[in-house]
Amino acid sequence: MTESCEKILIIDDDPFFLKVLSDTFGEYGFTVFTANDGIEGVKAFLENAPDAILSDLVMPRMGGVSTCMEISRLAGDSSPVIVLLTSMFQETPHEHEVPEMGSRVHIPKSTRPVDIVILIEQLLNRKRFPQS
Numbered sequence: 001m002t003e004s005c006e007k008i009l010i011i012d013d014d015p016f017f018l019k020v021l022s023d024t025f026g027e028y029g030f031t032v033f034t035a036n037d038g039i040e041g042v043k044a045f046l047e048n049a050p051d052a053i054l055s056d057l058v059m060p061r062m063g064g065v066s067t068c069m070e071i072s073r074l075a076g077d078s079s080p081v082i083v084l085l086t087s088m089f090q091e092t093p094h095e096h097e098v099p100e101m102g103s104r105v106h107i108p109k110s111t112r113p114v115d116i117v118i119l120i121e122q123l124l125n126r127k128r129f130p131q132s
Contacts, residue, residue, distance in 0.1 A: 006124055007031045009050040011041035011067060012085070013059040017109065021054065024113035028121075038062025038070075045071050050080055052120050056109075057086035081123045085109055085116075 008030045012018045015036075022032045033048045035041035037059045045053065053071060057064040068082050087109040105123065107116065 005029065005031070006052065006121075007033065007048060007050040008052045008054060008120065009033045009035065009041065009044050009048065009080075010054045011035045011038065011044075011059070011064070012054075012056040013037055014056070017056075020113055021116065024117055025120075028117050030117075038064065038067030041067050042070050042074070045080075046074065051124055052081040052083070054083050054085055054116065054120065057084055081105075081120065081127055083107060083116075083120065083123070 006029075008025050010018060010021050010025070010032065011034070012021070013036050018034055018036070022034055025032045033044050033050060035044045038055070039062045041053070041055060042062070044050075053068070055064045055067050059067075062070075064084050064086070068084060071082065072079050083105045085107055105119070107119065111119075
């Protein structure tokens with residue numbers, strides 16, 4: 001297992017999925033914060049300043065698109081890595097040149113939790129060490 005001290009905020013209204021992801025990220029050394037919807041997610045972002053955010057797309061009260069856009073707006077130039085997680089498509093993880101629906105990276109919920117951790121670690125490394 002990798003040693004990390006990165007902080008991740010996982011926002012999802014599915015308690016089972018939230019637990020599975022939280023446990024997996026915790027096993028890989030992440031400090032994990034969770035929220036059950038976008039409103040709680042924005043509040044948790046402001047309180048904890050996570051390095052990465054993994055948000056479900058469809059949630060009550062405030063959906064993933066609005067959540068990601070609000071977090072990006074609040075973060076300004078120091079935006080965390082934001083990944084949108086959805087069961088609405090089954091494609092492979094996809095990265096957009098510019099943010100689409102509040103996030104540059106979209107991944108299906110069917111992705112194995114350990115693969116989601118690996119993807120987040122790669123995105124954090126790329127942010128830390130950008131190529132010229």
